[in-house]
Amino acid sequence: xxxxxxxxxxxxxxxxxxxxxxxxxxxxxxxxxxxxxxxxxxxxxxxxxxxxxxxxxxxxxxxxxxxxxxxxxxxxxxxxxxxxxxxxxxxxxxxxxxxxxxxxxxxxxxxxxxxxxxxxxxxxxxxxxxxxxxxxxxxxxxxxxxx
Numbered sequence: 001x002x003x004x005x006x007x008x009x010x011x012x013x014x015x016x017x018x019x020x021x022x023x024x025x026x027x028x029x030x031x032x033x034x035x036x037x038x039x040x041x042x043x044x045x046x047x048x049x050x051x052x053x054x055x056x057x058x059x060x061x062x063x064x065x066x067x068x069x070x071x072x073x074x075x076x077x078x079x080x081x082x083x084x085x086x087x088x089x090x091x092x093x094x095x096x097x098x099x100x101x102x103x104x105x106x107x108x109x110x111x112x113x114x115x116x117x118x119x120x121x122x123x124x125x126x127x128x129x130x131x132x133x134x135x136x137x138x139x140x141x142x143x144x145x146x147x
Contacts, residue, residue, distance in 0.1 A: 021113060038081070
């Protein structure tokens with residue numbers, strides 16, 4: 001019999017639920033206990049780093065411009081996972097954008113999600129639908145929903 005970490009279980013469940021609503025499918029984090037533990041620890045690392053980023057916003061810009069080989073040696077695992085997470089979110093949103101451009105709008109032919117509806121909403125200004133804006137919103141939505 002093993003001990004179940006309820007914090008891990010909560011974060012995995014919340015992450016899957018938020019991803020389902022945001023993107024139309026879940027990440028199935030709940031199925032992988034090691035990934036769940038790593039996700040919880042990495043979210044904690046990122047949240048603790050927010051204060052540093054607020055005081056020294058230029059650090060994030062510098063790190064983003066450095067070659068990946070250099071960054072890999074001194075960036076904490078939590079930050080590396082956040083970079084991968086943001087890349088994955090960007091891909092998710094691009095897929096939704098491409099699907100809507102191909103099909104015209106959110107329909108029964110593809111999943112209904114927050115971002116399908118945002119991108120299909122005629123009342124939402126175009127500047128609110130740009131990729132960077134949506135990527136930031138998706139990141140906040142998923143992280144806020146899991147922490």
